[in-house]
Amino acid sequence: MNNVTQIVQKVRQAPWRVQHQWIGLFLLALVLIAMVAGIYLNVTVRATLAGREIQTLRNEITPNQRDNADLETQLAGLTSFEAVQQRAEAMGFQPTSPDEITYVAVPGYVAQSAVDLSTPSSVLGLPSSPVILPEYTESWFDYFMNQQASSASAGGQP
């Protein structure tokens, strides 16, 4: 029994083993630090790139909106009442009078109603501001809690 204890003690206290233990611990610490630093750097860079892209897109929105407004106004000018009337007259059309009209009953005909300029619901569903992925905002704790919650729900009752 004493022999076994002595052997274990010798092995444990062997200088090269102690040295290896310290080196191993140091390497582990270094690896952990490098991992954390690398992840942090990666996330920061991606967040910065995304933010820069947002800024660029925001800067592009304004001139695009102005271009849209310009084009819309130009189109309205080209289709203004006077312009359309002139084109119609040039094409040989003329205003009608009540006695030139024949009315017929049309099943399902729906009289022209006022315009609805609501944005279509499919477009309304789109987010009005850029979506920031949770990877860029959540903490490690949030991440693990979310993972746990999602795995719990995945394995839960149907």
Added chain:
Amino acid sequence: MKRQPHTWRYLSVAFLLAVLGIAILVQIVRIQNSPEVAGVINQGDYVWKDFFPPRGEIHDRHGSLLAGNKTVYEIGLDLTVNPDMPTVMLALQMSGIDLNEVNYRISLAPVNAQYIILDDFVSTHKAEQLMTLQKAAHSDPTGKNLDAVYFKAHYARSYPENDLASNVLGFVTEDNHGYLGIEEKYDNILAGIPVRMLVPADPRRATEYPTIPPGQTIILTIDRKIQAAIEKILDQALVDTGASSGTIVVMDPLTGEILAMSSTPRLNLNDYQSITTVFPGETPFNRAISQAYEPGSVSKILTMAGALDSGAVQPGTVFFDTGSILVGGFRIVNWDGGAWGNQDMTGCLANSLNVCLAWVSSTQMGSDSFYSYMQRFGLGHATGIDLAQETSGRLKLPGDGDWRPVELGTNAFGQGVSVTPIQMVMAASALANDGQMVYPHVLYAQIQAGKQSNTKTQIVGTPISANTADTISEMLANALETESSAALIPGYRIAGKTGTAQIPLSGGGYDENDINATFIGWGPVDDPRFIVYVWLEKPQSNRAASVVAAPIFKQVVEKLVVLMDVPPDVVRLQMTVVPGSSTGIGR
């Protein structure tokens, strides 16, 4: 202790990993604190940024753009880089920019100014010409470039239809404030207010970017085609009759939606600076809401409606017209000075007998009942229409310092009382709409966050019963048919009334030479779709509204029935939609 022979490998790996880790940390710290980044972005840094949200658009009821936005430029000069002024001025001149304006602005600049605005609201075309010159001069070997010239794009109001519906729309000045009409009334919701704000420069804080709401888009009840039609008719009417001004209003009597509204003169809204020339002196911008006048006989429809509703008279009540009547000590006579003998109430309206209506108000109704009805019809009060600068007219009441007893008689036929066209249209809506008087409005809907909310119909009162409204409409339709009015439209039964009114002089008495000619009418009588008000001021071709105003009404209605798809009465009654079926009328 003997060192293991392969220990150096472990140490090497440890050293390399340590170097790698330290290198990463150093890189992080270096990036965070690098002068390149610090020079542009520091965490917590904010930069000033200008936001020019677009002003809300204005559309007609079918979506046609009546007021939109266009890009214009502010052109500035950076004085810190010592620009070559002759080169700059030459380039501005070559681009078509007004040098007088530029010189004026330069003269106003402070001595130590670092940046001056050379011109603003410069068109895209001119700005692009200057940009082209700037590019060409950029590499000029003599250094006479235009690099100090800066361009700042922003919005300006634009009206694609020029003067169409200008009396309704109003305009926007360079300081982005709306004046008159819709632009002033809804300035607070239309205006996208330009702001200069601090925004985070750090891209990692991009989500903190402020949201500047644009102006809300609105839709008007105005129908562009009807508006254009009545403006054309009105312009021609002024030429034909020699009237000094004219006004036409078209309203849906069931909803109060103004389908068209025009008065003269009109303004090209893209050249609003000429307003002082187009509207000299006290000329109202929109006579339909801002000019009160004595309407004359058109107000007889209100008197008769009140009398019928109160039971003071019946349609068959007979009045023996001797040609005059004394009210408050003054003698009132008919428009022709004649005596018309026995007349029922329809005859009184058809022949527009002042004596008969003065008898109705003074003898049959009495002042309490008469003025009560006039107030219930909204006379003397602004309608509250959503247009800027509405006036309320004047209905003098017993007890007022300047009211005289004779006015109980004269008010019955529209003299001694002043109203605006929109007041008369609102009051008449009760006659066309089963006794329910509707709130006249121009806003059909507004768009907020992509959702459209429509203006609901508002009943502002029920001055008369539905039965009375039907009765007076029938009487007026019969009256038009009896007199073979020039307002009649073949195939359509219309109710209406002319009004030829004397114009009061500021010093008292009435103008002997000029009159106001008015016609108000609605139809089809059994299912009113429109109510039309025509007013010509001081027509020269004839002094009778039945001759000058009634034909204008007819022209308007002939356009309306086409543009609004209103078939002739016979056709409409044959094709009346069976409840629950989907059959409609097309053409």
